[in-house]
Amino acid sequence: MDHHFASKKQFNCAVYSAIVQMSVSQSYLITLAIETLHFIMDELEDERNRLNFAMSCKWLYRVYRIYYVGFATPNWVPFNGGGSDDDEFNDGPPVANYRDGVLVDGALYVPILNEEQPVCWVLDFKQIVIKWDSVNITLGLDDQRYIPLRNTVTSAVRSLIYLFGGETIFGNPSNIFYELDPRSMVLRNVQSENNVVPSIRIMHSLNTIGNRHLVLFGGCSIIGDFYLYDISNKTWYSYPEEYRHALPYARAAHSSLTVGSSLYVHGGKRIRANTSSPSEIHDDEDLWEFNFANNINNEREINSDDDSNEEDSDNDNCGSSNSNASSNTRTSAATNTSSINKATGNNSSNIIQNFLRNKWQKLFSPRTSTSPFFTLGDESDWKETTGKVTGKRCGSAMFRIGKRVAILGGYEKDNWLHEEDITQPWEMCKIYLPERRRWDHVRIVGFPDMECVAFVRDHTGQPGNIFIMGRKKGDQSGKTVMGWIKDY
Structure with missing residues (x-):
């Protein structure tokens, strides 16, 4: 000033x-x-x-x-697959695999690990004429047996695609970990270099944080847990037991997103005891945030996508936390230094160190922040938000518009009752502004009532950059619904 x-x-x-x-x-x-x-x-x-x-x-x-x-006057523009009516690829990948895609270098890849011949559907946005293509995947498993999967999850790091978990052809959950090179279309097994391996699961999430880490959360598994994977040393890290009480409630089919140094989780289905699959939409309508920056406890937001902090800090240890951190944070970091260094070695990235010492923050929705239970929380972990209500939902697309978090579509538990004054409430895209801790919304005119995922090409929210795939509610055709959010 x-x-x-x-x-x-x-x-x-x-x-x-x-x-x-x-x-x-x-x-x-x-x-x-x-x-x-x-x-x-x-x-x-x-x-x-x-x-x-x-x-x-x-x-x-x-x-x-x-x-x-993110938008001025956004509309839904359907996409028919880019081919002619006689084109076998016109409909795109099967609707059962709409959640399995990932963007790499301007192209959308959807691996399908079939029993006979695994394939990868490709939609290259850099081409003048955008249309789906199907490419065979070559197995390079180094004497490891190929195990077909469905309902797996994918994420990309350094132009490589990683797939974790999902169902085998016999319907059993797995913890198989594959790596796919989209340039050669070679699929390989990934073996952990330590004894930490996430438990078997389906309907979970896998996100990229920084430029060499993957973060795994939730799904139908043995217990509610949280894992970080370092692709440089091929090592999984499990979230510390002493912090697990602060994990988001166990859930599956939830939405997740990384923006800068933060991982966000919202919605999903509850996981009941003694059952292998969730049965109903979770009551939790709040937004959960985990910050991988080392200053989570002093209220500074890091929303930059610059990964230089991670690459330049490989020789740092827990004692090198931000000088502006509170004395409590420094004391806690010093107390945990020995155990963290034992788990990661003296040389480890800040992202690993902060994964092992930071706690989740719960961002209460405007409706639940008025609950008396809000006052029972630790103020450093529970935060109040204002603005529009997000709703209790599963299967919604969660994507970024600049530094904002957007939530669109999915199935809503209360049948959109909180939007009773709005016709076609599923057209409302909820947008969270971290710098103001406020929710807003904007109508996507013509958006279908469906569960979906979003792929954002350059994170600006400008016309033609947000591509949506999903399954329309009540549609028995088995056809994947695809389209763009564009401004008019």
């Missing part, structure tokens, strides 16, 4: 006065850089001032909408 202003309030007043003067000339506003407009919106904490700023002109309102909710 400029030293000429004695307070934040004075600074906001000065900015607002400047806006009023600028609003007289629409042509002057258009000459300003988008970054300047974003800075002004960031500094205007008063909602009324932000809205007045946005209403200065139609063009500026569009800038405002795209910056805060």
Whole structure:
């Protein structure tokens, strides 16, 4: 802040006065850089001032909408697979595999590990004519027996695709771990170098954090757990027992997403005892966050995708936590240094160290944050949010718009009753703004009532960058529903 202003309030007043003067000339506003407009919106904490700023002109309102909710006037645009009616690949991959895809270098890959011949469906967004293709996968298992899988999960690190768990052809959960090179289409087994191996599971999630780690959460497994995998040393790390009481409630078919240093988990189906599969949508409608940065306890958000911290800190140990961390954090880190170094070795990345010492944060939805149970939580772990209600859902797409977290689609437990004043509530995309800890929403006109996943090509939320695949509710055709979210 400029030293000429004695307070934040004075600074906001000065900015607002400047806006009023600028609003007289629409042509002057258009000459300003988008970054300047974003800075002004960031500094205007008063909602009324932000809205007045946005209403200065139609063009500026569009800038405002795209910056805060990702879209101005978003619509659903169906995609038919890109082929002709006679093309065998026109329908895309089978609907049973719609959740198994991952983006790598601008192309969408959906591996299908069939018993006879494993294949990978490919949709290359870099091509002028976008259409599905199917490529055979070659087995390179080094004397290991190939085990076909279905309902597995995928994630990509350094242009390699990793697949974990899922069902065998006999319907049994597994903890098989494969690596697929999309350039050669060679599938290999991945063997852990230590004795830590996640338990068998289905309907779980696998996400990439940084540029050499995978994070595994939930699913139908023996116990609720949380794992980190380092592709550099081929080692799994299990979340410490002393922190497991703070894990998100056990769930499957949930939604997950990494944004910068944070992993977010939302929704899913509850896991009941003495059953191999979940039976109903979870009552938990809150958002859970795990921050892999080393300053989780001092309220700083790291939303950058720069992985230089991870690569440049391989010789750090737990004692090198952020100098701004609280004394309690430093004490806790010092206490755990010995056990962490024993688990990881003295040379390990900050991401591994923070995985072994940080705790989950629970971000209460605006509806449940008014519950008396909210006051029972540790303020460092439980956070209140404001704005729109997210709802209790499973099978929803969770994706990013810039630094925001978006949730769209899925099946809602209360049949969308919290949206009773809105027709076709499944069209509402819920958007979480971490910097303001607030939920907003925007209507995706024409969006089907379906469970789905999203693939975001460059994380900007601009037209043509968000591709959706899913299964439409009540549709017995077995056809995968596909399309784009585009601004009009």
